[in-house]
Amino acid sequence: MTTSLFGAYGGRYVPETLIPALDELERGWRDALADDTFHAELHALLTSYAGRPTPLTLSERFAPGKRIYLKREDLLHTGAHKLNNALGQVVLAQRLGKRRIVAETGAGQHGVATATVCAKFGLECVVYMGEEDMRRQRPNVERMGLLGAEVRPVDFGTKTLKEATSEAIRDWITNVETTHYLIGSCVGPAPYPELVAELQSVIGREAREQHLAAEGRLPEAVIAAVGGGSNAIGIFHGFLDDADVRLVGVEAAGAASLGAGRTGVLHGARSSVLADEDGQIADAHSISAGLDYPGVGPEHAFLRDSGRATYVGATDEEALRAFRDLARTEGIIPALEPAHALARARELDADLILVCLSGRGDKDLAEALIGLEKLA
């Protein structure tokens, strides 16, 4: 029986074809974790290539009366936290001898991060992306092409991240002997949720230290957007043992897998899922392609049930207003995903708040400007 780190959640609900590859990945991951050269190589890449540590910025005008610190993953190379995971997994893939990488992408940030690391390491790269997402995240499609990746459109079902993930997994099933599946969030069959969380936990480790240095104490609350949940799990991991620090995840209101979901099985894991009473996966709806996903990482379902983290929603309109307001008050254009976290942060009943600003908003300009015009 596969043991799960996340209570009743997690597992390996995948076709048998993939099980040996997951075993191999798990062994490779344990070996890497125990190997100083892996940590040294990854640390060097995160420092000299990705630009870590990312700064912590105090926002002074966005939410008057509150001290909101922004963990600036938007300043990471490629513009989002996704690179932390992509670099770690590509180093792991090299250790496993895989020369071909497949990935899924929603907002395109994970696709760009994957295309970037594949360019750097000279690996073949195929990225699956829903046609609807290709339309609304055009700049990232162009970036992936320039970086030498092949973007394969997914033209059925929701034409978004859910279908792109299914197609990436089908590709992996077909090419498993040569290919590493570089999953972009803390979802999927074990050991992926744990592996991605560990690679993203650098966000939380740095932020905790930086916050202590700036304020002499820990924040009252840590807040982050949750789609699949990788930036949130990354920053939460820095504070899991600090019982006084509230952890708040913010889902898109139309894609609230934790807030409105039920226990289900999607993309290889048992977790909280938007599904109907027969277990058919429901469509999610969000202006943010990165949150437009009906599933969520099993660790978040576990943290919700245990009460250690709480999960709330933000609407498209609330996110758009926060997107605009952060640009006007702080001179920072956030991605639409963390704009959901910002929307809830400014009305949270706490004064000292740490927000994971998981990515920058250039990719969202076209979509956001249309949305803002409708708001006015």
Add this chain to the structure above:
Amino acid sequence: MKKLVIYLMAEPETPELARAAVEGGADIVELGFPFSDPLADGPVIRRAAERALSRGMRTRACLDVLRQTHELVPGTPLVPMTYSSLLEAYGWERFADDVQAAGGASMIVADLPADERPELRRVQLVAPTSTDERIALAGARTDGWLYLVTVTGTTGARGEVSSALPSLVERARRLVGVPLYAGFGISTPEQARSVAVLADGIVVGSRALQVAEEGPAALREYVASLRAALDTDAVA
């Protein structure tokens, strides 16, 4: 005699189609209970699932089709094939109980490897990537026969029979004492014959679904062509 397993998607027409398949020489009928995100399936079965869902084929309706099919072909084992999400929603034990009550002979859960939920009786699958240890485990836990996935890939017709099959059959023969039926990628009588030389039976899915679109008579004829291929002297 080699066994012939035909896969059909559960829809209102399925009982009639299943009868035609049995008349054509099918020994076992797999009934697909559609899932919105079928990871093990290629485009043909995925599209068939999308259509069945759009026609309202949820779990209870699928169980009704199973019951009706069992009434039409009471002597033929019927095996629902589906995904974990349906069982999670319906209740794992309740699903198994209701399948049995509706006349199901066992079941296949495409995304439930042998080490997850071992208490659930089902036909297990092994693939060319499976280790000897996993083949032995699946063989020990399987319900009646072992499903050999002939290719490293998803369901759907292929031009050639998988080169991975002979060694998979050889390993499974050595490790497992139950009949071995091979599926994925088999669509023509020639392929059926060459696979059946190695295995104890074959499973045909995607191509059967396509032919079933033309109605029961076409399906009967197609299944009969597979049956004839399996019954040639070289194979039988």
